[in-house]
Amino acid sequence: MSFWDIVWFIFIFAAFMAYLMVVFTILGDLFRDDSVSGVMKAVWVILLFVFPFITALVYIIARGKGMNERARQEAVEAKKAQDEYIRSVAAPAAGGGGSPADQIARAKELLDSGAITSDEFAALKAKALG
Helix, strand or coil, X not given: CCXXXXXXXXXXXXXXXXXXXXXXXXXXXXXXXXXXXXXXXXXXXXXXXXCHHHHHHHHHHHHHHHHHHHHHHHHHHHHHXXXXXXXXXXXXXXXXXXXXXXXXXXXHHHHHHCCCCHHHHHHHHHHHHC
């Protein structure tokens, strides 16, 4: 095997991987889009396997802007869900979660159980109120 055979193999392998990434991106976008009917999705998939390069190019040209918008919207929704989850988990652990009444009630429970002193309770109450 010569050096140029190895270079050619690497080039073909990279091109094939790029093509696979395009195909999986198209398939993901196709099934993410609710505006396309099931029949049209089936037609796109069949065409993608029968005429792969032409169909991929046509899909990207015809629906490329929509692909970007759907990907952006999915990223925004994922970030919103992640932020909401982080707030729901981190807020009670930091002692800053809930309303001031909830914080004072938790501090009162700690005072009643003997975990904190009355001075610490007063400090927590002052912090919750203000």
